[in-house]
Amino acid sequence: MQHLIEGVHRFRSEEFGPYEELFERLSREGQKPHTLFITCSDSRVLAELITHSRPGDLFVVKNVGNIVPPAGESGASSTSAAIEFAVDVLQVSDVVVCGHSQCGAMEAIVHGTPPGRKLEHLERWLELAAPVRTVLKQKYAHLFDAEARTTAAAEENVLFGLENLRSHECVQRRLADGSLRLHGWFFKIATAELFAYDPRTGQFAQQIDAHVFDADEP
Numbered sequence: 001m002q003h004l005i006e007g008v009h010r011f012r013s014e015e016f017g018p019y020e021e022l023f024e025r026l027s028r029e030g031q032k033p034h035t036l037f038i039t040c041s042d043s044r045v046l047a048e049l050i051t052h053s054r055p056g057d058l059f060v061v062k063n064v065g066n067i068v069p070p071a072g073e074s075g076a077s078s079t080s081a082a083i084e085f086a087v088d089v090l091q092v093s094d095v096v097v098c099g100h101s102q103c104g105a106m107e108a109i110v111h112g113t114p115p116g117r118k119l120e121h122l123e124r125w126l127e128l129a130a131p132v133r134t135v136l137k138q139k140y141a142h143l144f145d146a147e148a149r150t151t152a153a154a155e156e157n158v159l160f161g162l163e164n165l166r167s168h169e170c171v172q173r174r175l176a177d178g179s180l181r182l183h184g185w186f187f188k189i190a191t192a193e194l195f196a197y198d199p200r201t202g203q204f205a206q207q208i209d210a211h212v213f214d215a216d217e218p
């Protein structure tokens with residue numbers, strides 16, 4: 001905790017200067033992010049860092065496994081609330097669902113949660129992504145390597161998230177009028193490589209230029 005407190009003081013005294021005008025403007029005018037970025041709570045995945053974004057650019061939602069609940073899912077969901085707020089109120093132009101390598105949530109989807117531990121809230125949350133487990137059995141039975149299966153689960157979970165995004169009425173309306181774009185990304189932690197889902201090939205392709213594949217392209 002002391003490290004965090006010292007970091008706050010260091011930012012305020014040593015690094016805030018170049019951002020002072022930006023923060024003052026954001027305080028005065030409010031936030032106008034261009035992208036809703038849904039990613040995992042994993043401490044190694046930082047949306048602003050990997051996209052080189054500034055304060056005010058991204059409306060970030062982090063949850064265990066970057067899971068997107070379908071519309072109408074029983075019980076309150078902060079992720080669904082964030083989708084409504086970002087799409088309907090903030091009027092973001094893009095939504096990114098970003099999975100990543102070595103995802104503990106996807107390992108749990110594939111292999112189950114650690115035995116001997118009472119993780120009822122985690123297990124209930126992961127059940128929202130149970131269809132990913134079904135897809136693994138249907139399409140990836142040939143994968144025996146644990147890491148390869150976890151990667152496949154993480155990529156399929158991104159696609160599942162995009163599918164669930166489209167079930168939300170606010171997203172449907174914005175997609176229909178052409179004012180919203182959806183994107184599926186996968187971040188490889190060890191190399192900081194970014195892969196984007198290309199609907200034309202049905203594959204995640206390495207991001208080698210500024211082009212961002214639109215998940216709604218034909």
